[in-house]
Amino acid sequence: MSKRDYYEVLGVSRDVDDKELKKAYRRLAMQNHPDRNPDDAEAEARFKEAAEAYEVLSDAQKRARYDRFGHEGVRGAAGPGAGFHSMDDIFSQFGDIFGDMFGFGGGGRRSRGGPQRGSDLREDLKLSFKEAAFGTSKTISVVRHVDCETCSGSGARPGTEPVTCSTCQGRGQINHSQGFFTLTSTCPHCQGSGKRIEDPCGDCRGSGKQRSTREVSVTIPAGVDTGMRLRLSGEGEAGSRGGPPGDLYVFIHVEPSEVFERDNEHLHLRQPISFVQAILGAEIEIPTLENNETITVKAGTQYGDTLVLKNQGLARVQGSGRGNLVVHFAVEIPSKVSSKERELLEGYAEAQGIPVKKGGFFNKLKDKIG
Ligand SMILES: [Zn+2]
Ligand SMILES: [Zn+2]
Structure with missing residues (x-):
């Protein structure tokens, strides 16, 4: 299949400037955005095609090579195809362009329905100077949120089911028209889950989660210092919908030594x-x-x-x-000396010819007695 010309893909002339180029790309990206065209393979293909064209034309060097040699000039490691294997690649590279349009903080895309990695957890660990110096192993209690046993994580009272959110019709997101643009944001009534719980589980009050404390053993290497942190891979919050668990970060605090x-x-x-x-x-x-x-x-x-x-x-x-x-x-330097010591020191001073203040009370007494 022959590739379409990048300028044609974006619907711009060959002398387009950066501003117009970005505008054209934004327009196409919005039209074909996967969140607006769910399960539309053609829209997804157009979305990817536009991203590829924009990736080349927005880079002055790649654009120059493309102008001279066409698609051949930008093939290979530095060219397109290397970067865009998935939609996530596009979002991570051009996220800032979508960020202000779709209300996605940081340019990411909410993975609705898909596997989600669990959150990272932080625990602080205090060590004595000796423990830090020689290394040790510690057991820490980590509180995590796991699926509620009573409702198996659904949040609904056993025997009932969550219902589709009527505000967003189960999409998890709602659109607002704002002038020329349509903004999308997370549904405030279901927090993006697309479901609502009418009869919440009594044990987790509808959250679907319960707190569980787990003992985690941590091996502390010798020489750790305050401010260091250890990462325990997979010991964070559990992931949802089959996603991997987060990590546990143990922040080290070392008590100062009384000696060193x-x-x-x-x-x-x-x-x-x-x-x-x-x-x-x-x-x-x-x-x-x-x-x-x-x-x-x-x-x-x-x-x-x-x-x-x-x-x-x-x-x-x-x-x-x-x-x-x-x-x-x-x-x-001693702050006090005995008369015997004074005598010795005066002798030393005399030998060295060092002028010193002579005599304490006893010396004077001795001088008088003779
Ligand atoms: Zn909703
Ligand atoms: Zn529950």
């Missing part, structure tokens, strides 16, 4: 040391993630000097290995 400061996969430790240890050096014990470890404070350590312990930080959730543990030395 966290910086992604790295840990920081503020380690106080005496000024004497800073001057003379020392072996000290510090806390690490797993246990305690002895490290060496080098002689002459200054306030704020750091020691990096490689691979003693947290596991990288994405990627491999661990971060580092960075020890920050906080040199502490």
Whole structure:
């Protein structure tokens, strides 16, 4: 079957500008829209043909190739046919054009009657610092909406049936004329289901759904941090009419550590040391993630000097290995010294020729006594 000329399909001249092109396409798309022509294969074919023509002519490069080489010029990966295997492809690509005409938020098409994926669910999960550091497994209770057992999800009292909505005659949508256009929106009386329940089920009050709590076990990988989320595929709300279930997103909140400061996969430790240890050096014990470890404070350590312990930080959730543990030395100066200590320090000051304020009460007393 030979293809019709794209300009002919859209009923426009070869020098049409973008604005006129879009207008022509909108007009055709509206006329042949599947929601207005249910089960009309010819309308659907025209709808697809128009979308294909518009896809090429609205793209300057494709249009130039088409003008020079015809259909041959736009065949293949970049050309039409690649993109439009289904109506949904058209809606996802040109949805913005339909969006303002049909009242479909975001350009989508309501899949009336067809399978619908269940909604995603969100649960928040609080973890202690240790749990996050080493990974754990948790059981969380997830509340989902499942078909009411009493009415098997119909929402109607057992023994009765939902009736066709009289407002929309079962279409689920209603049309309003607004000037030149006809706008379509979801029927407010049946929320798009096309059915109404006259005698609602007593257990679900007509919703057809009941709450059910399910325990879901979640494996938490080592190294997770606040703000991360885990996706549990298929653990969300059940789909309807045979659609797949949604996903469950577990949002992680990690309590801060009392010992370490966290910086992604790295840990920081503020380690106080005496000024004497800073001057003379020392072996000290510090806390690490797993246990305690002895490290060496080098002689002459200054306030704020750091020691990096490689691979003693947290596991990288994405990627491999661990971060580092960075020890920050906080040199502490005693606020009080005994007279004995004072004597020693004064001796040091004297040896260094450093002028210092001499003597406390006892020293003065000692000086007087001689
Ligand atoms: Zn209705
Ligand atoms: Zn029920």
